Amino acid sequence: MAKKGAGGNAPADHDLNCLTIDELQAHAHTMMDKQTRDYYNEGADSGSTLLENIDAYKKYRIRPRVLRDVSKIDTTANLFGFKSSMPIGVAPTAMQKLAHADGELGTARACRKRGVPMGLSSFATTTLEEVAEASAEIPNVLQLYLFENREHSRKLIARAKKAGYKAVFLTVDTPILGRRNLEIRNQFKLPPHFKIANFVEEEEHALADEKPQSQNSANQSRTRQPAKTKTASTAGYTDGEKRVEPTGPITFHTHAANPTLCWEKDIEWLKEECCPEMEVWVKGIATAEDAILAVHHQVRGIVVSNHGGRQLNGAMATLDALPEVVEAVRGQIPVHVDGGIRHGTDVFKALALGADFVWVGRPALWGLAYKGQEGVELMLRLLGDEFRLCMGLAGVTRVEAISREYLVKIDKSGFVARL
Numbered sequence: 001m002a003k004k005g006a007g008g009n010a011p012a013d014h015d016l017n018c019l020t021i022d023e024l025q026a027h028a029h030t031m032m033d034k035q036t037r038d039y040y041n042e043g044a045d046s047g048s049t050l051l052e053n054i055d056a057y058k059k060y061r062i063r064p065r066v067l068r069d070v071s072k073i074d075t076t077a078n079l080f081g082f083k084s085s086m087p088i089g090v091a092p093t094a095m096q097k098l099a100h101a102d103g104e105l106g107t108a109r110a111c112r113k114r115g116v117p118m119g120l121s122s123f124a125t126t127t128l129e130e131v132a133e134a135s136a137e138i139p140n141v142l143q144l145y146l147f148e149n150r151e152h153s154r155k156l157i158a159r160a161k162k163a164g165y166k167a168v169f170l171t172v173d174t175p176i177l178g179r180r181n182l183e184i185r186n187q188f189k190l191p192p193h194f195k196i197a198n199f200v201e202e203e204e205h206a207l208a209d210e211k212p213q214s215q216n217s218a219n220q221s222r223t224r225q226p227a228k229t230k231t232a233s234t235a236g237y238t239d240g241e242k243r244v245e246p247t248g249p250i251t252f253h254t255h256a257a258n259p260t261l262c263w264e265k266d267i268e269w270l271k272e273e274c275c276p277e278m279e280v281w282v283k284g285i286a287t288a289e290d291a292i293l294a295v296h297h298q299v300r301g302i303v304v305s306n307h308g309g310r311q312l313n314g315a316m317a318t319l320d321a322l323p324e325v326v327e328a329v330r331g332q333i334p335v336h337v338d339g340g341i342r343h344g345t346d347v348f349k350a351l352a353l354g355a356d357f358v359w360v361g362r363p364a365l366w367g368l369a370y371k372g373q374e375g376v377e378l379m380l381r382l383l384g385d386e387f388r389l390c391m392g393l394a395g396v397t398r399v400e401a402i403s404r405e406y407l408v409k410i411d412k413s414g415f416v417a418r419l
């Protein structure tokens with residue numbers, strides 16, 4: 001086990017081939033096929049927001065305090081009434097079996113072992129029930145793409161409640177899918193031996209509906225046309241095309257985006273559907289204005305996110321958006337952040353700027369690709385050890401005590417500004 005306290009030298013069970021998230025990324029690179037690697041790693045368009053999410057952390061430096069007795073460091077953080085071993089969770093990412101056969105179950109078991117929560121994507125390759133079982137006492141978060149056809153969403157929400165999920169994170173930054181050029185070039189689609197597991201029933205219905213049409217061409221003009229199988233090159237990227245509500249099998253290219261999503265119509269409906277068993281959060285807030293609307297609509301929390309730079313390229317880095325959101329929310333609801341977190345010091349900086357908790361996306365996928373469940377455990381341990389060490393060397397012993405006074409901001413000319 002990793003040594004407790006202020007860090008120290010490498011604990012005995014370290015993987016000497018992989019001591020940082022950067023090394024984990026390099027290992028993962030060699031383990032994934034090109035289609036998967038490109039899908040996981042790319043950002044939208046030129047990828048500048050993806051890079052800025054990471055670089056934004058380099059604009060801040062830590063002001064360490066000394067002589068403060070850091071022999072006992074408490075890294076725990078509370079959420080959904082649960083004590084997470086550290087203020088770090090695994091963000092929802094789709095189709096994890098592409099990385100490793102362990103898929104979402106591997107992630108869930110790793111999170112359980114490390115005592116942190118996991119967000120499960122609506123578009124997982126494992127059912128939400130299986131993940132709930134693997135997570136046991138760890139609170140589950142279901143990431144929701146709210147479909148235009150509410151029946152699909154209603155069913156999913158009912159299942160999540162029954163399985164004991166504590167919160168729904170409604171993703172709000174995908175009214176339209178971002179443009180991902182490698183996905184288009186690779187004609188990315190889920191290989192047929194994997195399933196979008198939460199919607200297998202819907203897929204079977206859609207395919208059954210499809211049959212009579214092909215068997216009886218005379219009927220074709222009268223029956224509903226199912227959506228053609230779409231890939232990245234045919235879905236969501238064409239402008240000027242008249243949009244119709246998607247039908248047919250639920251795939252992420254056809255159903256994840258929902259341009260009709262809005263506060264009044266959808267948030268109120270969702271709260272009613274989820275209430276009182278599950279909290280409704282919004283994931284993908286990046287401005288003070290929307291943060292104020294989130295508070296107004298009484299969601300239970302916000303995740304400051306730009307979808308890991310996969311949606312609007314040119315959008316602000318999440319760390320740059322965080323302070324205005326924190327200021328607008330004024331402590332009324334929790335504010336979490338994701339995007340670009342690759343080191344324990346990044347976690348410390350995000351918390352110092354007012355985040356209550358952070359989520360990591362791609363590092364978990366790299367962990368999975370490297371060694372399945374064990375790789376995700378390793379990723380969480382690396383980040384956790386780095387975070388604990390950072391707290392100790394900065395002279396902080398409790399997560400709640402991490403504040404702006406521990407940071408300075410450095411501009412391009414090297415000018416150092418107190419916050």
Ligand SMILES: Cc1cc2nc3c(=O)[nH]c(=O)nc-3n(C[C@H](O)[C@H](O)[C@H](O)COP(=O)(O)O)c2cc1C
Nearest residue numbers: 040091092093094121171307308339340360361362
């Ligand atoms: C391959 C991939 C798939 C993702 N799938 C989803 C998803 O299904 N739902 C969602 O809300 N966010 C999804 N995200 C976004 C993550 O939840 C998170 O916002 C992002 O990965 C954080 O940035 P990071 O990867 O730099 O940590 C995905 C991200 C990646 C990289």
Ligand SMILES: CC(C)CC(=O)C(=O)O
Nearest residue numbers: 094123177252256307310
């Ligand atoms: C279901 C998809 C849209 C997954 C996703 O959010 C992503 O690829 O960024």
